Amino acid sequence: MASVNTPGFWEERYAQHEDGWEMGRAHPSLVHWLDTTPPPPGRIAVPGCGRGHDARLLASRGHDVVGFDFAASVLEEARALAQRDGVALRFEQADIFTLSASYPHAFDGVWEYTCFCAIDPRRRAAYVDTMAAIIRPGGWLLAVFFPMRSYGAGPPYPVARDEVRGLFAPRFRIERELTPPAPVPRRLGQEWMVFYRRGP
Numbered sequence: 001m002a003s004v005n006t007p008g009f010w011e012e013r014y015a016q017h018e019d020g021w022e023m024g025r026a027h028p029s030l031v032h033w034l035d036t037t038p039p040p041p042g043r044i045a046v047p048g049c050g051r052g053h054d055a056r057l058l059a060s061r062g063h064d065v066v067g068f069d070f071a072a073s074v075l076e077e078a079r080a081l082a083q084r085d086g087v088a089l090r091f092e093q094a095d096i097f098t099l100s101a102s103y104p105h106a107f108d109g110v111w112e113y114t115c116f117c118a119i120d121p122r123r124r125a126a127y128v129d130t131m132a133a134i135i136r137p138g139g140w141l142l143a144v145f146f147p148m149r150s151y152g153a154g155p156p157y158p159v160a161r162d163e164v165r166g167l168f169a170p171r172f173r174i175e176r177e178l179t180p181p182a183p184v185p186r187r188l189g190q191e192w193m194v195f196y197r198r199g200p
Helices: 007-015 028-036 053-060 072-085 096-102 121-134 161-168
Strands: 043-047 064-069 090-093 107-113 135-145 172-178 192-198
Touching: 007 072, 028 053, 028 135, 043 053, 043 096, 053 064, 053 072, 053 107, 064 072, 072 090, 096 121, 107 121, 121 135, 121 161, 161 172, 161 192
Parallel strands: 043 064, 043 107, 064 090, 107 135
Antiparallel strands: 135 192, 172 192
């Protein structure tokens, strides 16, 4: 079986309909956040965007959005859904760990959901470095981390609050940490929402 570090692994998951992370809609807590605490219009990256439901929502709210994913086939679906909805945004097939070279300080913000938990846990520090590299100083990272548990072979790989704080604290300022205001019902108790600010 291909490694989670290769596009082939994810192409196989989609081909075999083993995409249990797919919800068919934007995350309800992202909807709530945009309704109640909307960031100013800006350029937003969505790593591990899949079919682009969150990316389309952000674009529909006036943001300049680029969705990134390892799997080229699912991005074709994402583009078709964006065209169906009449939403303008970009989708790009990429290894997210290469983005620091191609998008240095290019984004005002990042929305993260089910990308962090999908990568090899040994690469999580590199993920944080990449996010810090593509977000401009003073920019933000909004995330719902999942699954908040201590077991599981993955992906999705388990996530712990102390680990997240420890990894992000050197590069980001913690502004808010909260229980998601509109959690996904089948993931109740397994999600944790944060809003972090990129340091200088």
